[in-house]
Amino acid sequence: MSATSNPPGLPARAGSDFSPVIPPPAANGISGHHGYAESRRLFARASRVTPGGIYGHTSPALTVPGDFPYYAARAEGGRYWDVDGNEYIDYMCSYGPVVLGHHHPEVEAAVDRQRRDGDCFNHPTEAMVELAERLVDLVDFGDWAVFGKNGSDMTTWAIRVAREFTGRKIILRVRHSYNGSHAWCSPGHGGLVAEDRVHVQAFDWNNLDNFRDLVRRHRGKVAALIASPFHHPSFGDSVMPAPGFWAGVQETCRQEGIVLILDDVRAGFRLHLGGSHRVFGFEPDLICFSKALGNGHAIAATVGRAELKVAASRVFLTGSFWFNAVAMRAALATLAVLERDDGIGRMRRTGEQLMAGLQERALRHGLRVIASGPPAVPFLRFADETDWRRQQLFCAEIARRGVFFHPHHNWFVCAAHTEADVAETLAAADAAFAVVSDATA
DSSP: OOTTSOOTTOOOOSSOTTSOOOOOOOOOOOTTOOOSHHHHHHHHHHHHHSTTSSOGGGOGGGSOTTSSOOOEEEEEBTEEEETTOOEEEESSTTTTTOSSOBTOHHHHHHHHHHHHHOSSOSSOOHHHHHHHHHHHHHSTTOOEEEEESSHHHHHHHHHHHHHHHHOOOEEEEETTOOOOSSTTTOSOOTTOOGGGGTTEEEEOTTOHHHHHHHHHHTTTTEEEEEEOSSBOOTTSOOBOOOTTHHHHHHHHHHHHTOEEEEEOTTTTTTSOTTOTHHHHTOOOSEEEEOGGGGTTSOOEEEEEOGGGHHHHHHSOOOOTTTTOHHHHHHHHHHHHHHHHTTHHHHHHHHHHHHHHHHHHHHHHTTOOEEEESOTTSOEEEETTOSSOHHHHHHHHHHHTTTEEOOSSSOOOOOTTOOHHHHHHHHHHHHHHHHHHHHHHO
């Protein structure tokens, strides 16, 4: 989106997407809710020294300006507190990284032990070797692993490996997908030039004919296809792969010598410990992880096939903090706890209870909703709505009652969420749906 446009489907509002949006004082009238006065004060300060006050995907313009928290103070388990002292059951989990719960004791104990020995050195530590071995053991096709700090690091590096391996230029990706913030795939427009994407072509999700047509049109020139295991656009429903879609994509890639890259940055370690492709029955050549790998500690990884190892060694990859031992110890502990405690099964069951309960309570109030996505990475919106006003109202009202949902981005369940959290969430949702029903009657 441009710096002066509104996000797709949103009503126009004062200010541009990245200009300061300072919330007005709100009379909330909800017991236990303290309002957002401190958020307002901090945002006013930030706007003087930071472009837009808050930038990127956490920009207030992309949530519910005036009726949402802007700054966090602390977190524990499946909850966090904002700077005004409001407590929330957290269904964004830091936009995905928190998979075991905030400040998980075993992860933090591993972090503390490593921090005492050091974090940033002249060389990697044994932790990097251990983590690479662990990921190669978990990922069925994996032969090697490398590390970075965020998803964009890995997706961008992965397409370079594919180009090095194939000697080709063109990258295929899914239209309206998110594969990072670098120039070749950024969802924004500022600072980009046409040449940034001259070798990137898009096709429609689940449209195998569209994909194969692109391959035919550019036969012998396509280096890679990169896609997420399921389609999860912002401002839209998550869409699962159609029967035969991934099998057809894999078949075509193998026939045409195209490197199949799975962008598992968002869903990785929430659907299957060995990679989300295991759920959908296909096998990529490269898989990119980040978010949940370190339970909130900054780390990302790419795991690849043996055939790509030499090409990978020729594509320069480095960063001042990319070998940090603390995040790697956090990742090792996170994977161990997820496996031991069946964290993935727990998230699936919690997500199923949450989404079934939300749909049932919406119907009580005569509201039609659409639930989408896997239970651990769910989303819910109101049916037959084009301007997202009911969605924003619902998310604002339930936030005032101690539950944090994002109005336009998929949600996340973590292993720390409990049945009691779900019950509390549904009680708050009942009241929030009542407000929406009254407002739209």
